Amino acid sequence: MPARLRAAVRTIADFPEKGILFRDMTPILASSELLRIAVRELSEPFRDLNITRVAGIESRGFILGPMIADVLGTGFIPIRKAGKLPAQTLNESYDLEYGSDSIEVHTDAIRPGDRILIHDDVIATGGTASAARRLVEKAGGIVAGYSFLIEIQDLGGVPHLGSGAPVLSVLPY
Ligand code: AMP
Numbered sequence: 001m002p003a004r005l006r007a008a009v010r011t012i013a014d015f016p017e018k019g020i021l022f023r024d025m026t027p028i029l030a031s032s033e034l035l036r037i038a039v040r041e042l043s044e045p046f047r048d049l050n051i052t053r054v055a056g057i058e059s060r061g062f063i064l065g066p067m068i069a070d071v072l073g074t075g076f077i078p079i080r081k082a083g084k085l086p087a088q089t090l091n092e093s094y095d096l097e098y099g100s101d102s103i104e105v106h107t108d109a110i111r112p113g114d115r116i117l118i119h120d121d122v123i124a125t126g127g128t129a130s131a132a133r134r135l136v137e138k139a140g141g142i143v144a145g146y147s148f149l150i151e152i153q154d155l156g157g158v159p160h161l162g163s164g165a166p167v168l169s170v171l172p173y
Pocket of ligand 1: 020057096120122127166
């Protein structure tokens with residue numbers, strides 16, 4: 001089944017900047033069948049891990065994240081770029097190639113002891129997902145797993161996450 005997903009991912013060279021091979025999942029989203037397969041692949045390994053919330057990372061983690069939450073029978077938490085969430089937030093910064101960025105979560109979105117599944121479409125260097133892990137832990141939650149559709153293996157993101165929780169990447173590149 002992942003082979004069918006892989007065949008649908010579109011690779012675009014030099015987007016958004018020169019030297020980046022952008023992995024585009026929109027052809028998967030456009031097919032009801034592939035969409036169902038993708039959500040199943042991203043969710044099933046976590047069925048017995050007592051996940052209490054799925055946290056999706058802005059912005060493409062907002063597309064499949066709520067569907068994964070639905071399969072797991074949990075709620076969804078948005079992790080957003082700084083300055084977007086209206087209520088009180090916690091913040092974490094992470095380094096980019098040039099400069100840094102930060103992400104936020106509502107202070108009351110995660111309850112102490114919540115078992116959080118972190119989701120994004122792609123893991124590259126792992127900087128964003130690591131910041132999401134720190135954010136969840138700062139809020140008193142436990143990262144119980146990571147679920148990515150696509151992993152850019154050369155960039156070493158998965159080892160960067162440490163060995164604390166299971167990491168699923170459906171399509172390694
Ligand atoms: P990183 O923090 O380096 O793991 O980057 C992850 C974030 O950048 C994710 O939110 C991805 O959506 C996006 N991203 C990084 N590299 C790519 C790529 N080659 N294709 C598509 N999205 C990417």
